[in-house]
Amino acid sequence: MAENEKRIKTHRIRCLSKMKMFLLAITCAFVSKTLSGSYMNSMLTQIERQFNIPTSLVGFINGSFEIGNLLLIIFVSYFGTKLHRPILIGVGCVVMGLGCFLQSLPHFLMERLSSYIWWFLVIYTYLRERNNTSYLELLCIYEYESTVSVSGNLSSNSFLCMENGTQIIRPTEDPSECVKEVKSLMWMYVLVGNIIRGIGETPIMPLGISYIEDFAKSENSPLYIGFVETGAIIGPLFGLSLASFCANVYVDTGSVNTDDLTITPTDTRWVGAWWFGFLICAGVNALTAIPFFFLPKWLPKEGLKSNADIIKNDKEEKQREEVKKKKDGITKVAGITTTYNGMQQDLYMENAILADCNRDCNCPTKTWDPVCGNNGVSYMSACLAGCETSVGAGINMVFQNCSCIQTSGNSSAVLGLCDKGHDCSMMLQYFLILSAVGSFIYSLSAIPGYMVLLRCIKPEEKSLGVGLHTFCTRVFAGIPAPIYFGALVDSTCLHWGTLKCGESGACRIYDSANFRYIYLGLPAALRGLSYIPAFLILNILKNRHLPGENASSGTMLTEAKTTKKESECKDMDQNSKVLNDNELKTKL
Incomplete structure (x- = not known):
């Protein structure tokens, strides 16, 4: 008896420690995935300026994460519970790290291409007997449009107002005299890297949430999921801080003399070191994956009262596995x-x-x-x-x-x-405070929503349910929203940058009033419309109970009826026995 109790106690300690280890690991995974996601969102402006692309294309790049997630979410959610869930989550974290690394590649590829392009142009200009000044047009170092001489030699003031003078720095209008920049399509690496990052994120949420729900106590799972969602809140804080640091470091620092720059981080032509943060995100995601490879496929349910229950639960899980192998101034x-x-x-x-x-x-x-x-x-x-x-x-x-x-x-x-003045900075502070309060209120529904979702479906279908929920979110919101938001933001542009070939580049200044109406008004309208189906569903379900509540009440009623019948049968047996004894005595 003492050995049995000791075994139960040891098993409980081991089970709790593994559950807490998984909880810590999945929380770190949520921190890392939201870290890289918030960093990506913060660097969209830098990417837009680096590659001189419109906001609508930047929105498509941002939405490519949802596309990658959409490709596998149903497949992973359905088959994930039949496989080793912690290992799948670890593999997903590694893939996310690979995607982040791929997103930083354009910076290094452009530097390497610069040396190749130089030799190519030397030969090309020699054969064509042309001036080698076209090297500057193809050099993959970031060049912002400027009329100002940065050398400090003021002997030539061609960038100033000169009556009857000639401007030699006009953008080339004739396409035949313009050579397309090699770096113009480097944004494809960012696009593909974001898709891969979305693929890697696929198993983290559905398999992680279902793993907790399967092996944690019913009363503990909301608390555990709350810890995980806290990680999803902490991640963006680190991501935004990292983005703030990288945005203030010049993109080609170390390759150019920053003392010659005529722009500051507040200038709309400034491009920060966006690639540096992606390298950090790649390392964080890879490190987060390590603990998942040491966690078991199954854990005993928390709170089992006896060793017999533990053995029975393990047998049931093995049998189940064998059977189912088949944002005014x-x-x-x-x-x-x-x-x-x-x-x-x-x-x-x-x-x-x-x-x-x-x-x-x-x-x-x-x-x-x-x-x-x-x-x-x-x-x-x-x-x-x-x-x-x-x-x-x-x-x-x-x-x-x-x-x-x-x-x-x-x-x-x-x-x-x-x-813009003191009033604008004060309005920004008010906006941030109201945004924080609104986000807090909005987040209050996250855990109850998850619990309603998880408790309304069968245990073996929990991962699939979370996956379908995520799938719908990606299809109807995650993918289209950045695209149409980007197109609407482009419509408020007042002046577009100009490339060397005379083509339009990134937007330099927006109509702040219309930008504000789109940035704040459209989400408010969409969120307001979302209350209509919510009220309809609440009206339909207000008189209904969850399946678990019906089952428990039905079970209690059945048990009560069975107990009543057993007592009636016992009374009848006793009465018949008494009658038989009396008849026997009478005959004798």
């Missing part, structure tokens, strides 16, 4: 959002970039190289501001004698857009 820009006189104008008015103050300056009208005048108005370039001289070099350059800047004193400008 608009940056105050002249010619786009305001006139050169400081008057507000239609945001989409055409041919308003040139004015009397700069019409004779022979300025490029498509190049985005903004400066901020001391009158608080931003201009597309120092030339369009009518500036004639400059002092200083790099980011500290100051432009003077600007004919379009109307002030009482010396008219001057500095590089970059003008600040």
